[in-house]
Amino acid sequence: MSTTIFVPCDSSALSLGAEAVAKAITAEAARRGVALRLVRNGSRGMFWLEPLVEVETSEGRVAYGPVLAGDVEALFEARFWEGGPHPLRLGLTAEIPFLKRQERLTFARVGITDPISLDDYRAHDGYRGLRRALELKPAEIVREVTDSGLRGRGGAAFPTGIKWNTVLNAAGEQKYIVCNADEGDSGTFSDRMIMEGDPFVLIEGMTIAGLAVGATQGYIYLRCEYPHAHRALNAAIEAAYGAGYLGADILGSGHRFDLEVRLGAGAYVCGEETSLLESLEGKRGLVRYKPPLPAIQGLFGQPTIINNVISLASVPIILDRGAAYYRDFGMGRSRGTLPIQLAGNIKQTGLIEKAFGITLRELLYDYGGGSASGRPIRAVQVGGPLGAYLPESQFDVPLDYEAYAVIWAVLGHGGVVAFDDTVDMAKMARYAMEFCAVESCGKCTPCRIGSTRGTEVIDRIIVGARRGEQVALLRDLCDTMLNSSLCALGGMTPYPVLSALNHFPEDFGVDKADAA
Amino acid sequence: MSSQAWDHETVRSIVAGLKAKPGALLPVLHGIQDALGFVPPGAVPIIADELNLSRAEVHGVITFYHYFRDTPPGKHTIHLCRAESCQSMNAAGLEAHAKAQLGIDFHETTTDGTISLEPVYCLGNCACSPAIMVDHDVYGRVTPERFDAIVADLRSEK
Numbered sequence: 001m002s003t004t005i006f007v008p009c010d011s012s013a014l015s016l017g018a019e020a021v022a023k024a025i026t027a028e029a030a031r032r033g034v035a036l037r038l039v040r041n042g043s044r045g046m047f048w049l050e051p052l053v054e055v056e057t058s059e060g061r062v063a064y065g066p067v068l069a070g071d072v073e074a075l076f077e078a079r080f081w082e083g084g085p086h087p088l089r090l091g092l093t094a095e096i097p098f099l100k101r102q103e104r105l106t107f108a109r110v111g112i113t114d115p116i117s118l119d120d121y122r123a124h125d126g127y128r129g130l131r132r133a134l135e136l137k138p139a140e141i142v143r144e145v146t147d148s149g150l151r152g153r154g155g156a157a158f159p160t161g162i163k164w165n166t167v168l169n170a171a172g173e174q175k176y177i178v179c180n181a182d183e184g185d186s187g188t189f190s191d192r193m194i195m196e197g198d199p200f201v202l203i204e205g206m207t208i209a210g211l212a213v214g215a216t217q218g219y220i221y222l223r224c225e226y227p228h229a230h231r232a233l234n235a236a237i238e239a240a241y242g243a244g245y246l247g248a249d250i251l252g253s254g255h256r257f258d259l260e261v262r263l264g265a266g267a268y269v270c271g272e273e274t275s276l277l278e279s280l281e282g283k284r285g286l287v288r289y290k291p292p293l294p295a296i297q298g299l300f301g302q303p304t305i306i307n308n309v310i311s312l313a314s315v316p317i318i319l320d321r322g323a324a325y326y327r328d329f330g331m332g333r334s335r336g337t338l339p340i341q342l343a344g345n346i347k348q349t350g351l352i353e354k355a356f357g358i359t360l361r362e363l364l365y366d367y368g369g370g371s372a373s374g375r376p377i378r379a380v381q382v383g384g385p386l387g388a389y390l391p392e393s394q395f396d397v398p399l400d401y402e403a404y405a406v407i408w409a410v411l412g413h414g415g416v417v418a419f420d421d422t423v424d425m426a427k428m429a430r431y432a433m434e435f436c437a438v439e440s441c442g443k444c445t446p447c448r449i450g451s452t453r454g455t456e457v458i459d460r461i462i463v464g465a466r467r468g469e470q471v472a473l474l475r476d477l478c479d480t481m482l483n484s485s486l487c488a489l490g491g492m493t494p495y496p497v498l499s500a501l502n503h504f505p506e507d508f509g510v511d512k513a514d515a516a
Numbered sequence: 517m518s519s520q521a522w523d524h525e526t527v528r529s530i531v532a533g534l535k536a537k538p539g540a541l542l543p544v545l546h547g548i549q550d551a552l553g554f555v556p557p558g559a560v561p562i563i564a565d566e567l568n569l570s571r572a573e574v575h576g577v578i579t580f581y582h583y584f585r586d587t588p589p590g591k592h593t594i595h596l597c598r599a600e601s602c603q604s605m606n607a608a609g610l611e612a613h614a615k616a617q618l619g620i621d622f623h624e625t626t627t628d629g630t631i632s633l634e635p636v637y638c639l640g641n642c643a644c645s646p647a648i649m650v651d652h653d654v655y656g657r658v659t660p661e662r663f664d665a666i667v668a669d670l671r672s673e674k
Contacts, residue, residue: 011639011640011641011654012640012641012654012656014653014654015644015647015653015655015656015657016644045643047644050644183638183640184637186600186601186602186638187600187642188638188640188642189640189641189642189643192640225595225636225638225639225640225649262539262542262543263546264581265542265545265546265581265582265584266582266583266636267580267581279542280539280542281538281539282539282540282567282577283541283573283577284580300538341642341643343601343642343643343645344645345605349643349644350643372605381600385599385600415601417600417601417604418604428600428603431603438637441580
């Protein structure tokens with residue numbers, strides 16, 4: 001009986017040398033005549049420990065990490081495949097506090113299963129949600145999603161069930177399910193981890209969505225910066241077709257659902273849903289006016305559900321365990337869990353799936369262990385490049401859509417990027433405007449022109465030319481962008497800019513009183 | 517793929533194989549760039565003709581997306597992340613080092629044709645910042661020393 005060894009195939013683990021570790025383990029096992037079965041799993045999301053090697057033992061999985069190829073020989077000397085002692089031994093994986101304190105619903109299988117093994121997926125509760133959905137009427141599936149309280153995890157937090165209901169009731173000869181996998185926000189990687197670590201859960205979620213609204217064609221719009229996710233999705237889609245989970249007759253139900261991955265081409269704005277639809281249609285990713293909503297006239301003018309990866313990947317467990325099970329996590333109107341991505345200047349970076357309501361302070365210090373540099377954490381950007389910068393005085397606000405709105409911040413896609421006290425917040429504000437200028441689709445003036453003018457105004461503030469006047473001008477410009485841009489790119493760039501100015505005026509060379 | 521020379525037939529067969537897809541233009545452009553390393557300006561009329569689009573429409577799409585390029589890249593392309601998470605781990609320092617070491621700016625190729633340098637806004641490797649992507653391989657926690665080692669490996673390849 002051979003022992004099973006797990007070495008992640010997640011891109012972040014690979015970026016730290018996991019491939020060389022896997023090769024070294026295979027070679028060393030062959031040299032020593034040790035019978036091992038090597039599984040390339042997803043990542044557990046504890047990136048300071050990657051590459052994390054796990055061994056299946058009778059007590060559960062034992063972890064070793066971070067393992068480099070050069071450590072492999074010593075691990076074999078220590079008989080690691082039997083869980084033997086070694087300085088890199090971390091004990092049972094499930095007992096590592098970072099992981100133990102999480103509530104993993106959407107990420108239940110990530111890091112545990114072989115991502116592209118359908119057998120593994122089914123052995124770990126996979127496709128139970130779809131089987132239940134096949135017993136329900138479309139309106140009942142939609143009600144289940146509505147009752148779960150799930151809100152769009154891409155950032156806008158729109159209730160998923162309401163969106164689905166609109167598509168269900170819209171008339172159209174061909175309806176579509178589109179997955180927004182254009183995860184462009186800096187500090188976010190949860191979509192990538194799901195697609196690389198458990199692609200079937202996304203496929204299952206999209207199939208359920210198709211059943212719910214009568215859509216027979218799905219597209220995953222994936223950013224081209226994710227080649228590993230692309231491979232994993234295609235392999236999983238092929239396996240799902242082979243086993244009758246996709247295609248003309250899903251599990252003999254008579255329902256059709258086809259699914260295809262389409263690649264983006266490096267345009268951040270294509271993460272905006274209407275721009276994404278234009279891109280899928282083969283056009284420049286120009287943002288559309290709304291209305292009409294995509295739910296009424298979406299892809300190729302037809303009723304379309306467009307949801308983020310995490311939203312769709314949360315659907316199978318909602319159908320499997322019931323709306324109430326999911327809704328019982330969370331606080332206020334933020335129900336369920338949020339996969340939070342802890343990134344930037346942090347000692348223990350990673351993926352933390354928790355019910356809404358955790359605070360930044362817990363994340364940064366209890367989970368993250370403080371900054372990587374050892375210096376004080378000064379500013380934290382939550383919610384990607386269009387999210388506000390939070391100072392230490394706001395670290396105790398619970399992560400909840402409404403609580404964040406009160407302090408003029410956003411949760412977005414759950415990305416948390418920490419900066420230590422060497423950060424220059426005027427530079428970060430300038431960068432936000434510059435990024436908007438680079439990525440603007442150009443359709444609306446406040447974004448297209450405002451971002452360039454904004455960069456110039458911040459440059460003048462930095463060099464100190466008529467500073468008070470320029471600060472007033474910047475606020476006026478931000479007001480215009482905020483209130484008259486067509487989409488969130490121009491409309492939310494003021495969040496990082498103004499939060500930097502409001503909370504860190506000294507970096508702009510202005511007094512707190514003058515900043516207002 | 518460092519040569520400007522490209523085969524019209526290759527482009528035609530890629531377009532022919534994909535033109536039936538709804539919204540085929542992006543898959544077509546990816547197919548051409550995967551095969552040739554870039555989308556030659558001379559391919560635009562062929563694509564336009566096959567997809568029944570105007571040349572302006574095809575050109576407009578190519579230029580809208582950062583990923584598509586109309587000149588041949590070096591033998592390897594390094595994408596260096598400029599986004600916030602990497603900045604918090606001194607990506608600006610890495611960028612300056614990379615440009616100095618390679619002797620080129622963004623969107624340029626080294627004179628020996630080995631390496632092209634492109635900016636990128638997030639590789640989804642934010643837990644291991646700063647990050648770069650070399651062709652299709654991502655590298656995390658890239659120090660200047662590690663960058664130099666990666667470049668030396670690329671240069672020693674034949």
